[in-house]
Amino acid sequence: MKIKHAICSTLVLCAVTLAAAGANTGGGKDAPPPTTAAGASNTAQDDALRFEGEKRFHANCGRCHTAPPKFGRRMMATIIRHMRVRATITDDDMRLILHYMSE
């Protein structure tokens, strides 16, 4: 069974991985380009929040893994909720990192 079983398992894993990669690429397409909201981020307050968010991101998330790409806001809201539980990120850090990562 063995070699055939191993080859089948490997092929299934490759197929799943490629399918996920394709879906991932497609998933980014539904994020509209920043338009009017991007203008608001130019305020000094927003810059300060972004700076603080980046700092908290590197201090918290960068302890374990490299920086992921920035995702859509709804995706990032899910990820940060997961990391709040997994890495016990404080509520303040969570909000600032969400602001920084979902720009």
Next chain:
Amino acid sequence: MSKFSRRAGLPAHSSIIFIVLLFGMALHGQSDDESIKPVPILTGSSAYFTQVNGGQAQNTPSISPLLLAPIGDKWLVEAKGYYSDTFGQGNAGTYGGTSDYGLLYAQVDYIASRYVTLSAGRFLTPFGIYGERLLPNWIRPLQLTPLIYGVTSDSALGGMLRGGFTAGSSNVNVNYAVYLSSNNTNHILATDRTAGGRLSFFFPRHRLELGVSFQKLLQEDRAHAIGFHSEWQPERLPLTLRSEYVHQTGTYGGGYWIESVYRLSQIPHLQRLELAGRGQQFFAAQNLTPDEILDVGPLATNTSQADAGLNYYFSRDIRGSASYGRQFVLGQNTNIWVIGITYRFLVPLGPSGGAR
């Protein structure tokens, strides 16, 4: 057997049904009154590694999908499974393989307040930092798990209360987790009846974390374990230093590991390369009976090990890894080579939302 996975698993069909149910709950439970409505996500990683341990080669393709299903603005259902297939050439020259699959965790989290999150279900035990934070193969700098991983119960079935808050003038973040686990004698979902917790102090300005963990076995020999961990990232260097120490009063002994990871981000053309090294020692419990030696397996022998490895980031999601380790056991020293690749995937199961 490979060190890549140690856990037993649920029957596959049960896992699939459970995950489908969770996803259904998430789709129907979205809150309409949030400013940012989180979307369910399928994420995780796949990997292919070859390990040569004392001349015996094993190949292990694996996949670990993680479903994140937020419900409203307070709830999160998260379930992570895994499947791996370890195969290699035996002494007789024929190939053999074993499959391993199961559910790493399946838990429901409720954010009760800024400071408290309640979790219930099957979850990773909050002891030290390795199990909860560094276990995914796309995160861990060296693919071989530390020798002391397994000294304490790494999974729990019960309830957990955890959270974090800033103390003083934001100079320190205090993180805590306490839990109670029930005894589960099902051989594929086995958990011990335990209670325990972890308390950590993170100093953001110095990027230093110090923590202590405790676990009490509430069955059999009622042994307890205590652990310490530390993690430090100097601000001016792309360096991470981590360590864990654990001692158990029962049959599992104790030990420590110290790991350093250096990203060559300051050197042109080598910015995607990361160097990792780890030294560790394990001290077996004394006066083990023959039955106990059979029960604890490799943890019945004093062992020292040194590992050095490289990680190369082809992209943010694809990483190639290679490492060499030398294990020192009385009368049986061994070379351990590992080479392979990991891919992290992340798929939104709905509109992912635009930028701000």
